[in-house]
Amino acid sequence: MDRLYPDFSVTEESFDREHLAALLGGSSDTDLFSVANKALGENMGMGVYLRGLVELSNVCRKNCLYCGLRRSNPSVRRYTMPFDEVTAVIRYGYSRGLRSFVIQSGELPDREHIDLVERILTWTNAELGDVRMVLSMGELPRQVLDRLKKAGAHRYLLRIESSSHDFYSRFHPSNDLHSYRDRLNxxxxxxxxxxxxxxxxLIGLPGQTVQQLADDLLFMKKMDIDMCGMGPYLSHRDTPLWKERExxxxxxxxxxxxxRMIALLRVMIPSSNIAxxxxxxxLDPQGLEKGLSAGANVVMPNLTPEAYRKDYNLYQGKVIVDDSLDSLLERLSVQCNAIGRKVMMGNPGDPQHFVRRMNTPDPECEVIGND
Ligand code: SF4
Structure with missing residues (x-):
């Protein structure tokens, strides 16, 4: 049996739950990270791709037990950015070399919200053209997704949060609005x-085990995803989960x-984009450099105007950088150069995994869950 990488004890066939769990539970070492970097370099190159993040609205119909924006949190000042302000920040980001933008909001599939997003996408397509628009706005019906794609969206980020149905249910209310099956579908x-x-x-939720995280990696491998955004759980005092913070x-x-999750996913799906x-x-002042050095290749500088940014609090203590975009991009460039990486300005950074997937017959992708 050939090893995926000769200097690493993980073979493609050995991506099994217990082996992954053992690697996740191991003490710190650099072997895993150097192998992940090798996989990154061979499949995606060592460039760092930027996505300008626009936190469009903090209104959400859901009540996820870990999230500061949950519907039942009365202390949130709710906002939705007007069209003109959104297009102004996107235009500004474009003028500084950004070629991909993330439109993020709570889950709100009502007509007004979808119309606004569609208008932004249509404008972006007509005015800027050569950009990749990413949406992250929860579960939407298929016809709405089709409509937004037609308007000019290319990418969608929908976090599963946990691949275990039981564990997912622990952190979401038990009702039709929070259906695990709907999210998978x-x-x-x-x-x-x-x-x-x-x-x-989410990594490090109360009661989460390394076996569950290993299942999460296997889930993403089996779903054959193109992009991943995963990070540590941070608690928020205005959520039900706050009581379990100890x-x-x-x-x-x-x-x-x-x-470790980033590094292992990089080895398992080498040509994906990982943030x-x-x-x-x-959680860590060196988190950017550490994440990139573990195998990530995407960073999302926040373009949300200051007036809204402090109200988009999914968790407590979110890093809020008040730098101008120019200073922020300059600082990112310095941070990346310091670890031997280069920011790829003017490049939308499509994941090679997607390009290959579109050019090959689609392998059967099952809807799976560890029910
Ligand atoms: S995690 Fe997303 S869907 Fe859940 S309450 Fe927060 S913003 Fe809404």
Missing amino acids: TLAILRETGWQTGTGV TVLPAERRVDLSL ATTALQT
Whole structure:
């Protein structure tokens, strides 16, 4: 049996639950990270791709037990950015070399919200053209997804949060609005209808085991995803899960687990795009550099105007950088150069995994869950 990488003890066939769990549970070492970097270099190159993040609206119909934006949190000042402000920040980001933008919001499939997103996409397509638009706005019906894709969206990030149905149910209310099956099906629809499809999980939730995280990796491999955004769990005082904060793993361990998850996913799906998330940067001042050095290749500088940014609090203590975009991009460039990486300005950074997937017959992608 050939090894996937000769200097690493993981073979493609050995991506089994117990082996992955053992690697996740191991003490810190650099072997895993150097193998991940080798996989990155061979499949995606060592460039770092930027996505300008626009936190369009913090209104959400859902009540996820870990999220500060949950519908039942009365202390959130709710906002939706007007069209003109959204297009102004996108235009500004474009003028500085950004070629991919993420439109993020709570889950709100009402007509007004979808019309606004469609208008933004149509404008972006007509005015800028050569950009990749990413949506991250929860579960939407297929016809709405089709409409947004037609308007100019290319990528969709829908985090599964956990691949275990039971564990997912622990952190979401038990009702039709929070159906695990619906989330899986939406993910499968995205993948099958030509979206660059991304998902991700929360790492370090109370009671989570390395076996569950190993299952999460296997889930993403089996779903054959193109992109991943996963990061450490951070608690928020205005959520039901706050009462379990004493049982959460120490920050250092959550960071280490997150880095191991990034590295293992890089080896398992080498040509995917993987983000060094804001949550990782919030928990560790060196989180950006560490995430990239573990195998990530995407960073999302936040373009949300200051007036809204502090109200988009999924978790407590989110890093809020008040730098101008020019200073922020300059700093990112310096940080990347310091670890031997280069920011790829003017490049939308499509995941090679998607390009190959579109050029080959679609392998059967099952909707799976560890029910
Ligand atoms: S995690 Fe997303 S869907 Fe859930 S409450 Fe927060 S913003 Fe809404």
